[in-house]
Amino acid sequence: MSFIRKPKVPHEGRELNALGRPRSDYDGAMSTLCAGCGHDSVTAAMTRAFFELSIPPHRAVKISGIGCSSKTTAYFLGQSHGNNTAHGRMPSIATGTQAANSALHCIGVSGDGDTLSIGMGQFAHAIRRNLDMLYVIENNGVYGLTKGQFSASAALGAVPKKGETNVQVPIDPVKLALSLGATFIARSFSGDKKQLVPLIKAGLSHRGFALIDVLSPCVTFNDHEDSTMSYAYAYQNLQPAADADFIDPDREEITAEYDEGQSVDVTLHDGSRIVLKKAGDDYDPRDRARAFDYVMSNQEDGRIVTGLLYIDETRPDMHEANKTVGTPLVDLPFDDLCPGSGALAELQDRYR
Numbered sequence: 001m002s003f004i005r006k007p008k009v010p011h012e013g014r015e016l017n018a019l020g021r022p023r024s025d026y027d028g029a030m031s032t033l034c035a036g037c038g039h040d041s042v043t044a045a046m047t048r049a050f051f052e053l054s055i056p057p058h059r060a061v062k063i064s065g066i067g068c069s070s071k072t073t074a075y076f077l078g079q080s081h082g083n084n085t086a087h088g089r090m091p092s093i094a095t096g097t098q099a100a101n102s103a104l105h106c107i108g109v110s111g112d113g114d115t116l117s118i119g120m121g122q123f124a125h126a127i128r129r130n131l132d133m134l135y136v137i138e139n140n141g142v143y144g145l146t147k148g149q150f151s152a153s154a155a156l157g158a159v160p161k162k163g164e165t166n167v168q169v170p171i172d173p174v175k176l177a178l179s180l181g182a183t184f185i186a187r188s189f190s191g192d193k194k195q196l197v198p199l200i201k202a203g204l205s206h207r208g209f210a211l212i213d214v215l216s217p218c219v220t221f222n223d224h225e226d227s228t229m230s231y232a233y234a235y236q237n238l239q240p241a242a243d244a245d246f247i248d249p250d251r252e253e254i255t256a257e258y259d260e261g262q263s264v265d266v267t268l269h270d271g272s273r274i275v276l277k278k279a280g281d282d283y284d285p286r287d288r289a290r291a292f293d294y295v296m297s298n299q300e301d302g303r304i305v306t307g308l309l310y311i312d313e314t315r316p317d318m319h320e321a322n323k324t325v326g327t328p329l330v331d332l333p334f335d336d337l338c339p340g341s342g343a344l345a346e347l348q349d350r351y352r
C-alpha cells in the first residue's frame, strides 16, 4: 500500500463539479499496482463517478478486504473515511458502518478471492440483508497478491501461465447474487470506462445492495493467450445486455432520445433515473429469472454479458426492514443513545 499522495497541479480551465471541486479532490494515494493492472482503471472510473455525482469526499466511506484489488480503496477519495479490513471480512465491517451511519455513501472494493472463498459467507449475508452499499468485485480469476493461484472464479479447464490446469467449476458472483436476491446486479469490464462510470453512479444511488462484478485483468499472472480473464478475451467476448445511462435530473439536461420498447426507465429513491437500453426486445432487467437465463445461455456460448443485468427498487434495505433510526448515531443525544437501566429492564421483560 502506498500513502504517497498524487501531486496537485492546479491549472486554468480545469473541470469543476457542482460543489466547485476539481477532479483531483477525488484522487487518493499513488498506486503501487503493476503497470497495466485492470484494478487501476476501476480506480479511475470510481474517481470520475464520485466527482460527477458531486459527493463531498467526507460523505463517503471506503471499505475493503485483502488483495491487490482491496488496495484500490487507497487510490481514490483520499479525503474520505476508510477501513482496509481483514481478508474476506469487508461486509461485516460495512454492516457495522452502515448501522452506525446510514448517511455515508458506503463503498466496498474486493477481489474474486476475497469475496468468493474466505469472504463468501459474509458476502451472502450482506446481500440477504440488502445492506445499502456499492460492492465492487475486481475479478481477475486469480489471487494476484499471492502470486497468481487460481481463484474460485477461474473457468473450468483454465490454463495458468505456469502450473496445473483448473479442474473445478467456477463460482459466478452474478449468478450467485441473482439467486441470493440482490437488488442491483451489474457486470462490466475495467477497460470499458464508458459503461463502468454510469454503472458506478447508478450503484451509488441505488438504495440497497448494489453489486458490480468487474472483469479486471491481472497483467502479471492471468493475461496470457489461453486465459479467459485476459484483455484480449474480454474484448472478443463481451456481450452488452442492457447499457445504463445514469441521469441526475437536478444537474443534467436530458438530451438523448430513447426508443420506446428498446429502453426501460427506472427511477431511484433519490430521484435520479437509469435509462436502460436493451440489446434485445425480450430482455427485461426487472425479471430475475430472465436475467439468470440470459447470463447462463450466453456463458454456455463463451460470451460475457455486461451492463445492468437486474434491478429491484422495491425491496426495503437493511435500515427500512429493521426500522432503525435515520440519524447517524454520532448525532444522537446521549440520553437517546443510552436511555438508562429502566428502559433496559423493560426491554428484557419483553423476552421473558
Ligand SMILES: Cc1ncc(C[n+]2csc(CCOP(=O)(O)OP(=O)(O)O)c2C)c(N)n1
Binding pocket: 066, 067, 068, 069, 070, 087, 110, 111, 112, 113, 114, 115, 138, 140, 142, 143, 144, 145, 146, 151
Ligand atoms: C486470513 C488470510 N488468509 C490468506 C491470506 C493470503 N491472501 C492475501 S490476498 C489473498 C487473495 C487475494 O485474491 P483476490 O481477492 O482475488 O485479490 P487480487 O490480488 O487478485 O486482486 C490471499 C489468499 C491472508 N492475507 N489472510
Ligand code: SF4
Binding pocket: 032, 033, 034, 036, 037, 038, 039, 068, 069, 140, 144, 145, 217, 218, 219, 220, 221
Ligand atoms: S499482481 Fe495482478 S492483480 Fe496484482 S497488481 Fe499486479 S497485475 Fe494487478
Ligand SMILES: [Mg+2]
Binding pocket: 067, 069, 111, 112, 113, 138, 139, 140, 141, 142, 143, 144, 151
Ligand atoms: Mg483476484
